[in-house]
Every structure is written in C-alpha cells, then in structure tokens.
Amino acid sequence: xxxxxxxxxxxxxxxxxxxxxxxxxxxxxxxxxxxxxxxxxxxxxxxxxxxxxxxxxxxxxxxxxxxxxxxxxxxxxxxxxxxxxxxxxxxxxxxxxxxxxxxxxxxxxxxxxxxxxxxxxxxxxxxxxxxxxxxxxxxxxxxxxxxxxxxxxxxxxxxxxxxxxxxxxxxxxxxxxxxxxxxxxxxxxxxxxxxxxx
Amino acid sequence: xxxxxxxxxxxxxxxxxxxxxxxxxxxxxxxxxxxxxxxxxxxxxxxxxxxxxxxxxxxxxxxxxxxxxxxxxxxxxxxxxxxxxxxxxxxxxxxxxxxxxxxxxxxxxxxxxxxxxxxxxxxxxxxxxxxxxxxxxxxxxxxxxxxxxxxxxxxxxxxxxxxxxxxxxxxxxxxxxxxxxxxxxxxxxxxxxxxxxx
Numbered sequence: 001x002x003x004x005x006x007x008x009x010x011x012x013x014x015x016x017x018x019x020x021x022x023x024x025x026x027x028x029x030x031x032x033x034x035x036x037x038x039x040x041x042x043x044x045x046x047x048x049x050x051x052x053x054x055x056x057x058x059x060x061x062x063x064x065x066x067x068x069x070x071x072x073x074x075x076x077x078x079x080x081x082x083x084x085x086x087x088x089x090x091x092x093x094x095x096x097x098x099x100x101x102x103x104x105x106x107x108x109x110x111x112x113x114x115x116x117x118x119x120x121x122x123x124x125x126x127x128x129x130x131x132x133x134x135x136x137x138x139x140x141x142x143x144x145x146x147x148x149x150x151x152x153x154x155x156x157x158x159x160x161x162x163x164x165x166x167x168x169x170x171x172x173x174x175x176x177x178x179x180x181x182x183x184x185x186x187x188x189x190x191x192x193x194x195x196x197x198x
Numbered sequence: 199x200x201x202x203x204x205x206x207x208x209x210x211x212x213x214x215x216x217x218x219x220x221x222x223x224x225x226x227x228x229x230x231x232x233x234x235x236x237x238x239x240x241x242x243x244x245x246x247x248x249x250x251x252x253x254x255x256x257x258x259x260x261x262x263x264x265x266x267x268x269x270x271x272x273x274x275x276x277x278x279x280x281x282x283x284x285x286x287x288x289x290x291x292x293x294x295x296x297x298x299x300x301x302x303x304x305x306x307x308x309x310x311x312x313x314x315x316x317x318x319x320x321x322x323x324x325x326x327x328x329x330x331x332x333x334x335x336x337x338x339x340x341x342x343x344x345x346x347x348x349x350x351x352x353x354x355x356x357x358x359x360x361x362x363x364x365x366x367x368x369x370x371x372x373x374x375x376x377x378x379x380x381x382x383x384x385x386x387x388x389x390x391x392x393x394x395x396x
Contacts, residue, residue, distance in 0.1 A: 001293045004263045010248040013241045018229050030287055031216050032245060033252055033261070040249035043211045044242040047230060050208040051238035054231055063231070065202045074199070089228055095199045
C-alpha cells in the first residue's frame, strides 16, 4: 500500500526537477498537500502561466512576454553595444551588477561538438544580423570560462571581426573578495599576464 | 531590469516550498522554462490535481481519493489492531517495512501546548470512537520519540486504557546498522533497560 495515485503522480512530477531526489520530492508533495490550498493553486497557475506566457525575445533571446523583451524595448539603453551571454540568468546577473548599460544577446548555450551543438543550434545568426542592422560598434563576449565557452568565444570573435565590429571579452583574473591562497594556477597566470600599474 | 513578471511569480511560488531558497527557486524556474512544455503542464496539473483530489480518509486520516483510504477499504488487513502515527508519511514508511498487517490512525501531529495544539486539534476523538466501533483489541502507539511525541503517547495511553483496550508502543533501543559509538546516552539507557536474553 502506498500513497494514492494522485499523490504518487505529484511526487513523480516533482522528481523531474533538477536536484530534487525521491525524498525531497516526497517532502515537497506532502507540504503541498498540507499547506493552504492557495499555495497549490498559485504554484500550479504560475508554473503553467510562466510556461505559456514567456517566449524568447525575437531580438536578443532573453525571456519576454511581448515580441521584444523589456531590455530590447527600453529606450534608455546605450545603443551600439551588445553583451553576448550563454543563458537568460546571466542577463539578470549583469543587470544586478548595474555595470552594463547596453543590450544583450543570449546564445542559449555554447558550442559543444560532442553534444551535437554547432553554430546553427545557437542564437548566432541573429547576432551577426544585429551587427549590421543595429550598426553595433562593440560586442562584449561574456561566456563561461570553461573549454566550451572559450571555444565559442574564439569562434564568435573570428566571425564578428569579419563584420568590422570591435570585439571585446571580460577581463580574467582574481575574483574580488577571494584569498590568493585559493586561486588556481590558470587564474593566477591570467591575472599576472593582465597586471596593471597602480 | 529583471525577469519578466510571470517568471518572477514562478520563482516566488517555488520559494514558498520548504527548503527552497532564492537560488534554488530561480534554478528550478529556469529549468521549467527551458524543459519540454509537457514537464510544466504535468507539474501544474499534478499539483492542483493532487490538492483537489486528495482528502483525509474519514476513518483513519490517511490520504484518500474516496471517502475511505485504500488501507481502510482493504478486506485483507488484520482487524482489531490499529497503529497510531503522527503523519501520513509514517503510514507509507510502515507499509514499506511490511511488518504491520493491521490498519492505521493518523493523528496529524502531536500535542504541543506552546503551539496551541491540544487533543481537540488532533484526530483523537475518532480514534477513541474506533476502539468501540471496531472493537479493537490492541492499539500500537508509534509516535516520534521527542518530547511532544512522548507527551502525546502518555496522554493517549491513559485515555485508551480507560476503554479497556491493550495499548502498546514501539520498542526503543539501538537502530539497526548503527555503531554503538554514536548512540546517544538516552538511547543507550533505553536499550540497556530493555535488554533481552539471547
């Protein structure tokens, strides 16, 4: 004898989420059953609501509820500069820092031949079109610093330079607030190579 | 600039779940947006479906989709013996062990004067009625071994004995598979007090 079918279905659905194991799924399901019915209704409505309402911005690929996202539609962003990131979450991270005033372009991942992800699988053609259409003067590449991110950065830099646009990338070096003791040797050599006069 | 409103609502709903912090809620939300739309639809349907379909069994308080749960409705359970537990999850745990053949009674918590939880807030009156109506010969009390559980066990034992039914409780002692080195002193003294000849 086990939970009734509808409870088992709920546990199974929750297990599909990342980093939710069988015990967590059970605990979440029991909470949903025990809590105020409004919690379950809100959760159900927001899950299907978000999935139906949100689509990729037709310009940059960030989340949007209209054809264009709020950032592409905003009049007060610096024109001519685009920051290329892998995921929508990276856009929000940059926005939290407040350090970037231009617009973004979300690739949706990075090149990965082993996973059959080539340039066509990423939001790259639209980026190249934007260089011309928006007469961009600078593209800042801000991808992850792992092997796939590096490969993608080099690929993009080559393609973009052919269009005559200035291509830059984020500085690499020691993270702010970390101890040198824990910096890995690759980061250290990057930081040393990029040293500046004080 | 942040995520669109529907994405923020989704993140907020997920944060209401236990042990889901802001970062986990964001990660889960982005997964839901990225994954197959069927995942979101299944999740939404199972959340509101379970909440609407499931109700407490009118007899024992376990989860049911009919007036009575599957266990109370089953003909092959041993009659006359009821195991009293705090939560529905405890029922499933006992069922997994396969060690108990009788039926259950779910209290829905334990006595806790500080939280204003007295006997009326728990599923106790129905338990006392079952002793008479089902002519129970034994009630096994299987509550948590914390202070609230102990208090509730003593309260129930007194009430039940007045009805002339045999009242038992789970044995306390060393958990199977654990090292004596890590057993706490209260458990050790219980285990010693309940020692058996081999």
